[in-house]
Amino acid sequence: MPDEAAFHTKPQLAAEMVRAIRSEGRLPCKSLVADCLYGNSPDFLDAVDACVGVTSLVAVPAETRCWLQRPLTTEKTYTYKGAVRAKRVLPPETQTPLTVAALAQSLASSCWYRRMVSEGTKGPIAYAVARKRVTLCKDGRPNRTGWLVRKRTLGSSPTYAYDISNAPESTPLRLFVWLSGIRWAIEQCFEETKPELGMAHYEVRKYPGWHHHLLTCMAAHFFLWHLKMRLGKKSPSADGVATAPLVSGDPPHTHLHGSRGPRAGGVGPAVQSPGLSVAQKAS
Numbered sequence: 001m002p003d004e005a006a007f008h009t010k011p012q013l014a015a016e017m018v019r020a021i022r023s024e025g026r027l028p029c030k031s032l033v034a035d036c037l038y039g040n041s042p043d044f045l046d047a048v049d050a051c052v053g054v055t056s057l058v059a060v061p062a063e064t065r066c067w068l069q070r071p072l073t074t075e076k077t078y079t080y081k082g083a084v085r086a087k088r089v090l091p092p093e094t095q096t097p098l099t100v101a102a103l104a105q106s107l108a109s110s111c112w113y114r115r116m117v118s119e120g121t122k123g124p125i126a127y128a129v130a131r132k133r134v135t136l137c138k139d140g141r142p143n144r145t146g147w148l149v150r151k152r153t154l155g156s157s158p159t160y161a162y163d164i165s166n167a168p169e170s171t172p173l174r175l176f177v178w179l180s181g182i183r184w185a186i187e188q189c190f191e192e193t194k195p196e197l198g199m200a201h202y203e204v205r206k207y208p209g210w211h212h213h214l215l216t217c218m219a220a221h222f223f224l225w226h227l228k229m230r231l232g233k234k235s236p237s238a239d240g241v242a243t244a245p246l247v248s249g250d251p252p253h254t255h256l257h258g259s260r261g262p263r264a265g266g267v268g269p270a271v272q273s274p275g276l277s278v279a280q281k282a283s
Contacts, residue, residue, distance in 0.1 A: 001207050011041030018047040032056045033183045039064075039164060042138065049144065049166055057149065057165045057179040062101035064162065066134040070142050071095070088141060097137040100162045104130070104150045113173065114154070118181030127151045128158070129177055133169065149176045193221045 008016070014034070021027045032054055038044045039060040048056045073088040098106075112128040119125070134148040147165040152158040165176060194200040199217040204210045 005207070009041075011038050011044040014038055015041070015044045015047035018044070018051060022051045029054060031179055032058075033179055033186075034058045035183070036061050036162075042143075045144065045164075055165065055167045055171070055175070055179070057163050057167075057176060059161065059163050060100060062099065062160070062162060064100045064164075065097040065137040066100060066103070066148060067095065067097050067137065067142065068103075068132065068134060070135040070145055073141065090141065100134075100148060100150070101160065103132070103134075103148070104152070104160055104162070107132075107150075112152070115173075115177045117151070117177055118184060125181070126154060127180075128154060129173065129180070131173060131176060134164075136164065147171070147176065149180065151180055189221065193217050197221055 018032070021029070030053070032048055032051070033056070034044070036059040039058040045058065048054065048058070071090055071094045073090055075086050076089045077084055077086045079085070107130055111130045111132075113130070114126060115129050116124045116126045117129075128151070130150045132148050132150075133145065135145045136143045144164075144166075147167055149163040149165060151161045151163070161180075163176075163180065165171075165179075167175065190199070197217045197220050199214060202210065202213045204213060
């Protein structure tokens, strides 16, 4: 490991990445999604809130506590090491915050809406979705206010998932449904890049080699997905996507190979896209 590399947790690393994206302005985005490891990190949530204009949907654990109405706080002074200090405290009559799991169980059936979240390999995936404005509890005091989005599976024994969002109050429910269904793309990225582009296959002993290997695999995956989007859907042929020449006078383009989408070594002869080209020389 390089000498300047210090230990950071995953949420701390993610918070640094979000701050860098915001400050450099190289990766404009409108939304950000993450699992509950990051939803349990105040540092990460603060970094997301600092990105003005970015709507987040971050999963939180079931034991996360919140209030339906933001409680009032009072200022209390105390003396510490000879200095008078002040802190915000809750009045004794303040209602105890509920866990998001208890709040979901208490909702009436009319609060839940059945929505299709995403398309799975076996067809549409539908959930029951509900939302509520809440104020999260941190160290016994009110923290950030936002949307609590609850999602449960259909059937007699439903399972629940909980997310918080910094979206404005006027945000329609369909945006939360869409955001809750796109996180699968992160897992799909790993599932495709590991076996098909060799992300999990390397024999390196130093950090630069490992870092370069992962970056190369991700760049290759990004490139092949752009080829797939530009060339369109698969043709009826057995081995891929038939395309027409993109530039007059070019040799005919043939196939983007692969019945399961783009993969390493899966670009046929003379496939060309604006700014990037992969061609096979005549033998």
